[in-house]
Amino acid sequence: MVDIKERTVGSIVSENLLIAPILDKYGIDYCCKGSRKLVDVCRLQQLDVEKLTIEISEVKEKPVKGGHDYDEWPIDLLADYIEKTHHRFAQKAIPEIVRKLEKITNVHGKAHPELNNILKLFKESAIALSNHMKKEEFILFPYIKKMVNEGKSSSDEIPDFSTLSNPIFNMMEEHVTEGERFHEIEKLTKHYTVPPDGCNSYRLSMEMLKEFDEDLHLHIHLENNILFPKAMRLE
Numbered sequence: 001m002v003d004i005k006e007r008t009v010g011s012i013v014s015e016n017l018l019i020a021p022i023l024d025k026y027g028i029d030y031c032c033k034g035s036r037k038l039v040d041v042c043r044l045q046q047l048d049v050e051k052l053t054i055e056i057s058e059v060k061e062k063p064v065k066g067g068h069d070y071d072e073w074p075i076d077l078l079a080d081y082i083e084k085t086h087h088r089f090a091q092k093a094i095p096e097i098v099r100k101l102e103k104i105t106n107v108h109g110k111a112h113p114e115l116n117n118i119l120k121l122f123k124e125s126a127i128a129l130s131n132h133m134k135k136e137e138f139i140l141f142p143y144i145k146k147m148v149n150e151g152k153s154s155s156d157e158i159p160d161f162s163t164l165s166n167p168i169f170n171m172m173e174e175h176v177t178e179g180e181r182f183h184e185i186e187k188l189t190k191h192y193t194v195p196p197d198g199c200n201s202y203r204l205s206m207e208m209l210k211e212f213d214e215d216l217h218l219h220i221h222l223e224n225n226i227l228f229p230k231a232m233r234l235e
Helices: 009-015 019-024 039-045 049-060 076-109 115-152 165-188 200-234
Strands: none
Touching: 009 019, 009 039, 009 200, 019 049, 019 200, 039 049, 049 200, 076 115, 076 200, 115 165, 115 200
């Protein structure tokens, strides 16, 4: 068995989602940068790898109550779940968050000028994510489902697919961009903290942003660390 320190952080979380909050606590990115080994991440971020390994081991064997073992799902089912759960959540939440951010920026923008940057970043993310999800829903996911159900389809059925790794690499690059964008939003909001003069709309805006960020983390994790690697192995 491979020493947990030598395993990638993405694969560790794929085995049990209860480990995700531990890595979050130490600021370890297991979704966009899930391909890094735990020992290398600890060295880079100057963390005690032995202490972290013990914390992970304490929850590693615990079942995820009420949760899903996504790593055991067929990939066509996982693709469908991502689309119907995470894509639909994002599509519904985006216009609501934009409206809330515009409102509090108009009211609190002078006292909190960082709101202008937060609004700008979220709008950029909204456009990018909407285009990203369309490419997955209309091109990549149908190809993966067809590959599962009928075997690998001929390359001329989906243009520009010399190999599945090409669109997957593009999707993962876009994941990195959005991960970095939300990292900047998190910094600007001081981890989604409401200032003393913040109104109820301000509080709701921060709560919605935080929920969106957390959902995006799981969304990207499911694709980068489970769906995409399995699809490429199947191909």
